[in-house]
Amino acid sequence: MRSETPQCSPNQLIQLASNLPDVTISIPSVDKVLEGIEQGKADRVSKLDWIYCIHAKAQWDQQNIDRCRKTSAAIWKVAISNLWLQHQLLWRLAVYYGDQQEQVLAQSLAESFDIFANSDLVSHLLPVQIIRALCSKQAGRELAKIACEKCVNRTELLNSIQDILPAYIPLFSQFIEDIAPYFITINFPNQNQVKWLLSCLDEMSGSQQIKAVDHLLTNVSHDISNNYFLLVDWLRNNYRNGENWYKLSDPARRRLREWIGGIKYGDFQNLVNLILNKLDLPDFESKRLCSRRNFWASYSNRFERLRILLPKTSQLAIAYQIQGDVDLLEDDGSDPTEVCIFDFGEWFVVEFFRGRGGETRLFPKNSKNQQIFFGESTLSVKRIRCLGGDRHDHVYLWQEFSPTWLKNHGILPNPNTQPSRNPTADKLRKRENSLEPWKREIEYLEREAKAYCKKICFLIE
Template identity: 85%
Template sequence: MNFQFSIPSLPETPQCSPNQLIQLASNLPDVTISIPSVDKVLEAIQQGKADQVSKLNWIYCIHAKVQWDQQNIDRSGKTSAAIWQVAISNLWLQHHLLWRLAIYDGDWQEQVLAKSLAESFDIFANADLVSHLLPVQIIRALRSTQAGRELAKIACEQRINRTELLNKIKEYLPIWIPLFSRFIEEITPYFTTIRSPNQQQVRWLLSCLDEMSDSQQIKAVNHLLTNISNNITNNHSLLVDWLRNNYRNGENWYKLSDPARQRLREWIGGINYTDFQQLVNLILNKLDLQDFESNRLCRRRDFWADYSNRFERLRILLPKTSQIAIGYQIQGDVDLLEDDGSDPTEVCIFDFGEWFVVEFFRGRGSETRLFPKNSRNEQILFGESILSVKRIRYLGGDKHDHEFLWQIFSRIWLANNGILPNPNTQPSRNPTADQLQQRENRLERWKREIERLEREAKAYCNNSLLRSH
């Protein structure tokens, strides 16, 4: 059943002066306008002739029923229920009653609707033919103790934002009543009560956020970030991307509360670490690696898990062989590494806020490099579509090994540059003197290898530059 009302058109008010109206009235013959009493309308209902009651008679009946109820207290509820029963199949009467019920509040109560009609609304609202209709659901929400929250729930179920909701009901209900303006404040409080939101519900939330004013949106995002589970990031990167694009940089970042900023860092880091973790697992499963290579990758994955909350961005670069083996199973920002003759290796570039960290997975050298976050490095590491191992090494930066006990010393190295692990992370154990000596021996070989690789990178990049000219 379609819920449609026809709004009666009213004639334009003639532009007459008071003197003209007085003169016109004095010339009119004596006429008595007969309007049926409430009893006559109720009698028509009782006789099954409600369809013969005119719109004018209904208007008079509903208006006069306030006074009629005072004189017929014992019959007020029963007769109001009968009127609502008629409204189930009378679209115009539905419209008229619901419009008045929507503004039935405070000092206006007796001016717009009899109390007995307001109290017997459920007789109508529970009827199968109308209970599912949007205006009926909205009236129920408006009359509840948590009107704003109930309106937000309806909007979510309908997958419509506030503007779309008002457009749907403006022909049926007075959209200027205050609750329609205030319910937008309940959007995120309602969303955070959804145990496992689906993709459609997330898209609805973002649509609502996008139409809010700046102050409304800041308040909503603060509530969202501090009241929803981190688990949402595993299923809804769309939400995290929206938050990152709108709140991670620029003045909006500083408008968030400290707990909200911390939670956003964790969300962004968590989803980026998941991409990194997935890449390592795919390489382990899809590529034919030697045992020492597999063990090295597992240790890298576990080490960076302690920094998962810090990942602001992640870029993945794959050699052709890995791209063929892995296919399109990896999420995130993935590009092909240009073949420059280097040992095959996957490369991950992490954005840690003040620093870029480049991790070489395999091959000779297999180092971690640290670059300050400036416009030049950002353009090269995150902006250029074509990068190679030698091109990255040619950039220089500070570097760290993956030799024996590298996790202990990498953590110190990162901390010295302001890159700290997640809270409550277990500290590294203290190495023995023999272990330190063993590490030192291996480190000398690694340093010589890195120096050789950097010379190769410099020669390759300089020759490429000459060829381009």
């Protein structure tokens, strides 16, 4: 049952009112706030008055067009030293520029922001930088730049401003799509910038990441991939195999092969150069290394991975200067040599640099060989030779015959590589004369390797 409304006569109300104490009620107004600013009494303006002023400023501007910009500038000047007012204005300004569906600030206040933002006292503040980005023509690109300079991804950026600016603004979610386009504008990015990029890629959704990676692969220069192996390794681990590989465009897949091969060939090239510079080699061995470095340059785009095995003497001389997968080659009494294991996708290629034999061996890429060549197993020259595989010499004219041998196994050189020349009959006879002693030597080394491995297995048992 509803209660009855009390019935009071007018005379009773008048008498009640006459007994109340005198109270002065201050009604908020924009003019009142502006008057306080002009009189230098802005610090006495109440928070309620400021809230009303900010809310009503747009309507006040329509009636005071000639004063709207000047008065808004005065409000921003007060905000430089008033943290509470800063927060009120910046929050609304972020919404004003970041979410056009919600107009919460007078246009004159938005357009006077530079009065505040250009002050040395606040220009360095992250919220100020972010709002400047929001009101630019390329807001997403500018937000990506800020995130890069602070070395934070989108989540970390939003967490750092969650109590200062509204995180729900659409542009804060959309700017992640501008990260890859911004990154490619950086000239010679440093390692921290590359790490920032990878952090951003890791937090993206699947479709966002595919789009970003495709953009990077088709727009970043080849030089960058050579210098920033962290990016190339991340791409190889996440995109070279599996379903992500097939989600990339054809140009992106082609470029990824080039990136991976380029950086791995760079490791190989660096190794050869260090051996030539740091080890006192006979002239014939130096020439042999140079010819192999030049030969594999024609396959630089095909490399997937590279493992380097060094004898103790080489490790002491150069190992600390080499990047990548470097291990010690177990001493089994063989001639000192460095060994490189190339992953060409379907095949493993093992290259012996020096010593007797000096061959190249080819092994199918299966789980067993994967574990042997890129797992934790300890390797030596004899253990590798004991595995067998298809082998090729490095005697006279080997550079003319190796490409055909590799092609027969599906390993092709880089595009636009000059084909091998057809040797003359005299050169072919000279090669045959060199090849026969090599065959006898390699057969002897293989028998020696099998005997060694058999002995090792016997001792283990």
